[in-house]
Amino acid sequence: MKVTLVSRSGREFIKGGLELNDSATVADLQEAIHKRTKKFYPSRQRLTLPVPSGSRERPVILNYKKSLKDYCDGNENTLTIVFKDLGPQxxxxxxxxxxxxxxxxxxxxxxxxxxxxxxxxxxxxxxxxxxxxxxxxxxxxxxxxxxxxxxxxxxxxxxxxxxxxxxxxxxxxxxxxxxxxxxxxxxxxxxxxxxxxxxxxxxxxxxxxxxxxxxxxxxxxxxxxxxxxxxxxxxxxxxxxxxxxxxxxxxxxxxxxxxxxxxxxxxxxxxxxxxxxxxxxxxxxxxxxxxxxxxxx
Structure with a gap:
C-alpha cells in the first residue's frame, strides 16, 4: 500500500510517500513517519482524511488502532492522508x-x-x-x-x-x-x-x-x-x-x-x-x- 502524506495546504510532506504492508495499521504509519522524520514522534502527529475544497465537514481523524485499509475506498491500494504537526507534547x-x-x-x-x-x-x-x-x-x-x-x-x-x-x-x-x-x-x-x-x-x-x-x-x-x-x-x-x-x-x-x-x-x-x-x-x-x-x- 502506498500512502501519500500532504500538509493542510496540499504540499507533499514526505517526497514520494511511504510504502507499507497491506495489513498496516495507522500506528504502523505513525512509526514509519517517525523513522523518516525523527522530530515527529507519534503523539505529535495528527492524521486526517482530506476534506473536499469548500466543504464545512470536520476531517476524519485516523484511529491509531485501525487498519489503513479501513480508510481506503473500495479495493484501492493508495491512500492520501493529511498530516499536521501538533507541536511538542x-x-x-x-x-x-x-x-x-x-x-x-x-x-x-x-x-x-x-x-x-x-x-x-x-x-x-x-x-x-x-x-x-x-x-x-x-x-x-x-x-x-x-x-x-x-x-x-x-x-x-x-x-x-x-x-x-x-x-x-x-x-x-x-x-x-x-x-x-x-x-x-x-x-x-x-x-x-x-x-x-x-x-x-x-x-x-x-x-x-x-x-x-x-x-x-x-x-x-x-x-x-x-x-x-x-x-x-x-x-x-x-x-x-x-x-x-x-x-x-x-x-x-x-x-x-x-x-x-x-x-x-x-x-x-x-x-x-x-x-x-x-x-x-x-x-x-x-x-x-x-x-x-x-x-x-
Missing part, C-alpha cells in the same frame, strides 16, 4: 503534576517563612487557627490531586501540547500565591469559629465526595484510557452530568466560607466559570452520542 500526568505542585509548595511558603517583611510588614505576626487549618486543607487538596493523577485518573488522550504546561502553571501558581498571600497576611481578620467549622466541614465532605466521583470515572475506562464515551452512573452522577466538577466547586466554596478573602472568591468565580463550560460541553457531547441521555449538567 507532554503526558497529561506530567502536565497535572507540575500545575498542582506549584500551589502545594508556594502556599506553605507564605505560612512558614517571613516573606511579608519584603512587603513592608514586621516579621512577627499572630497565626490564627483558621490560617493553620487553611494550610492543612489546601495541602490536602493538592496532595490528593497529585495522588489521583498518578493512581486514579485514566486519560483518553495520551499527551497534551507542551504550551499547556506554561499556561496551566501560570493559572494555578498565580492563584495559589494570590490566595496564600491574603489568607496568611499579618493583617488577616479571621471569621468566627462557627463559620470556620461550617466552611471546612462542608469542604472536607465535598473533597471526599470528589474523590469518590473520580473513582466512578476511573471505572468507566480501561487502564490504557480506551473505552470511548460512557455515561457515568451512581452517586451524584444520577443528579448532574459532571459531579466531579460540582464537588470541586463546592469544596472551594467551603474553603472560602472558612477563610473569606477576596482572592479566594475571585478564584472560585474563575474556576466555576471554567468548569461550567467543561460541564456544558460534556453534557452536549453525551446528549449527541446517547440520544436518550436527559440528565442535567
Amino acid at each position: 507532554v503526558s497529561y500526568r506530567t502536565l497535572f503534576f507540575f500545575e498542582y505542585l506549584g500551589p502545594l509548595i508556594l502556599y506553605p511558603v507564605f505560612y512558614y517563612f517571613p516573606v511579608y517583611k519584603y512587603f513592608g510588614y514586621e516579621e512577627k505576626r499572630v497565626i490564627h487557627p483558621v490560617q493553620t487549618y487553611a494550610l492543612y486543607y489546601w495541602c490536602f487538596h493538592y496532595f490528593k490531586r497529585i495522588m489521583e493523577t498518578f493512581f486514579i485518573h485514566r486519560f483518553s488522550h495520551a499527551t497534551s501540547p507542551l504550551s499547556n504546561v506554561f499556561r496551566n502553571c501560570a493559572y494555578y501558581w498565580t492563584f495559589g500565591s494570590y490566595i496564600a498571600y491574603y489568607v496568611n497576611h499579618p493583617l488577616y481578620t479571621p471569621v468566627s469559629d462557627l463559620q470556620m467549622k461550617i466552611g471546612f466541614g462542608f469542604g472536607i465532605v465535598c473533597q471526599l465526595a470528589n474523590f469518590y466521583c473520580h473513582i466512578i470515572l476511573k471505572n468507566l475506562r480501561s487502564p490504557d484510557g480506551s473505552g470511548g464515551y460512557q455515561i457515568p452512573r451512581g452517586f451524584l452522577f444520577n443528579i448532574v452530568t459532571c459531579a466531579n466538577y460540582t464537588t470541586e466547586i463546592y469544596q472551594w466554596l467551603g474553603f472560602n466560607i472558612a477563610t473569606q478573602t477576596v482572592a479566594g472568591y475571585v478564584f472560585l468565580v474563575v474556576a466555576t466559570s471554567i468548569m461550567t463550560n467543561w460541564a456544558l460541553a460534556k453534557h452536549r457531547r453525551l446528549k449527541k452520542v446517547f440520544f436518550f441521555y436527559l440528565s442535567n449538567y
Whole structure:
C-alpha cells in the first residue's frame, strides 16, 4: 500500500510517500513517519482524511488502532492522508503534576517563612487557627490531586501540547500565591469559629465526595484510557452530568466560607466559570452520542 502524506495546504510532506504492508495499521504509519522524520514522534502527529475544497465537514481523524485499509475506498491500494504537526507534547500526568505542585509548595511558603517583611510588614505576626487549618486543607487538596493523577485518573488522550504546561502553571501558581498571600497576611481578620467549622466541614465532605466521583470515572475506562464515551452512573452522577466538577466547586466554596478573602472568591468565580463550560460541553457531547441521555449538567 502506498500512502501519500500532504500538509493542510496540499504540499507533499514526505517526497514520494511511504510504502507499507497491506495489513498496516495507522500506528504502523505513525512509526514509519517517525523513522523518516525523527522530530515527529507519534503523539505529535495528527492524521486526517482530506476534506473536499469548500466543504464545512470536520476531517476524519485516523484511529491509531485501525487498519489503513479501513480508510481506503473500495479495493484501492493508495491512500492520501493529511498530516499536521501538533507541536511538542507532554503526558497529561506530567502536565497535572507540575500545575498542582506549584500551589502545594508556594502556599506553605507564605505560612512558614517571613516573606511579608519584603512587603513592608514586621516579621512577627499572630497565626490564627483558621490560617493553620487553611494550610492543612489546601495541602490536602493538592496532595490528593497529585495522588489521583498518578493512581486514579485514566486519560483518553495520551499527551497534551507542551504550551499547556506554561499556561496551566501560570493559572494555578498565580492563584495559589494570590490566595496564600491574603489568607496568611499579618493583617488577616479571621471569621468566627462557627463559620470556620461550617466552611471546612462542608469542604472536607465535598473533597471526599470528589474523590469518590473520580473513582466512578476511573471505572468507566480501561487502564490504557480506551473505552470511548460512557455515561457515568451512581452517586451524584444520577443528579448532574459532571459531579466531579460540582464537588470541586463546592469544596472551594467551603474553603472560602472558612477563610473569606477576596482572592479566594475571585478564584472560585474563575474556576466555576471554567468548569461550567467543561460541564456544558460534556453534557452536549453525551446528549449527541446517547440520544436518550436527559440528565442535567
